[in-house]
C-alpha cells in the first residue's frame with residue numbers, strides 16, 4: 001500500500017515540484033546519490049575503488065520529453081565514458097533508454113544508443129541497459145537486439161532483468177543465446193498482477209531460479225571472468241541487498257564450481273556498505289551503482305518505497321531542522 005503510494009508519487013509532477021524544493025529532501029536523497037556533477041561521482045567511485053569495489057555510473061534522469069533533451073542526455077553519457085577513460089576509475093556505465101529517447105522517438109533512441117556503444121567500444125568499456133517499467137520491457141529488448149544486430153556483442157552491452165515479471169525467464173533464455181550478460185534484480189516499479197508476481201515470496205523464488213539459470217549459463221560458457229580493469233562484467237551480476245538471495249547464488253556457484261571472478265554482486269550506492277565490503281574481501285567482484293545528477297527525485301522515491309524505514313529517516317531529518 002505504502003510502496004504503491006510512494007511509487008505513484010515518484011511519477012507525480014506536483015509531488016516532484018514540492019519535494020525537490022525542500023533542502024532537507026536533498027539532504028536525505030544524498031545518502032543514495034553521489035552528488036550533482038560528474039566529478040562528485042568520480043570522487044565517490046575513487047573511494048569505492050580504494051576499498052576494492054567497482055562501480056557503474058548512472059546519470060540520473062528518465063522519460064525525457066523532447067528530442068533535444070534526449071540527445072543532450074546521450075552527450076552526457078558520452079562525457080561520462082570520456083571521464084572514466086581520463087581518470088582511469090574502475091567503472092562502467094548504466095543507462096536508462098527513456099532518458100535517451102525511448103517512448104518519445106525509438107529510432108532516435110536507437111541512434112543515441114549506437115553512438116554511446118561506439119564510444120564505449122573505443123574505450124573497451126561496457127554499457128548496461130537498465131530495465132524500466134513493463135510498458136517499456138519489449139521495446140528495451142528490441143533496442144538491445146537492434147544493437148546486437150549492428151555488431152555489438154555481450155562484451156559491449158548488457159541488460160537488466162527483473163524477477164518480478166512473469167516474462168523474464170523466457171526473455172533471459174532467449175537473450176542468453178545471443179551472449180548477453182545480465183544484471184538480475186527484483187524490480188523497482190509498481191506492476192499489475194497480470195504482468196508481475198504480486199507476492200514477495202514468488203519474486204524471491206523466481207530470483208533464485210533466474211540466478212541458477214545465469215550461473216549455469218556462465219559455467220556452460222566456460223566461466224567468463226570479469227576483465228582485469230573491472231569494466232567488463234562476468235555473465236551473471238546478482239544485484240540485491242537480500243542476504244538470502246546472495247547466499248543462494250554464492251552457494252550454487254560454489255557447488256557447480258563457478259570461479260568467484262565469474263560471478264559479480266551489485267548493490268546500490270549508500271545501501272549495505274558492510275555487505276559490499278564483506279563480499280569484496282571474500283574475493284567476489286562487487287559493483288556499486290553510483291547515480292549522480294540533478295534529476296534525483298524518481299530514483300529517491302523508489303529507494304523510499306523499497307524500505308519504509310527510509311521514510312522515517314527522511315521525516316526525522318525534516319523535524320530536526
Ligand SMILES: Cc1cc2nc3c(=O)[nH]c(=O)nc-3n(C[C@H](O)[C@H](O)[C@H](O)COP(=O)(O)OP(=O)(O)OC[C@H]3O[C@@H](n4cnc5c(N)ncnc54)[C@H](O)[C@@H]3O)c2cc1C
Nearest residue numbers: 130131160185186187188239240241266267268289303306
Ligand atoms: C545495482 C542495482 C541496479 C538496479 N537496477 C535496476 C533496474 O535496472 N531496474 C529495476 O527495476 N530495478 C533495479 N534495481 C532495484 C531493484 O529492483 C530493487 O528494487 C532493489 O534492489 C531493492 O530490492 P532488494 O533486491 O535489495 O531486496 P529487498 O527484499 O527489497 O530488500 C532486502 C534488504 O535490503 C535492504 N534494502 C533494500 N532496499 C533498500 C533501500 N532502498 N534502502 C535501505 N535498505 C534497503 C533492506 O535491509 C532489505 O531488508 C537495481 C538494484 C541494484 C542493486
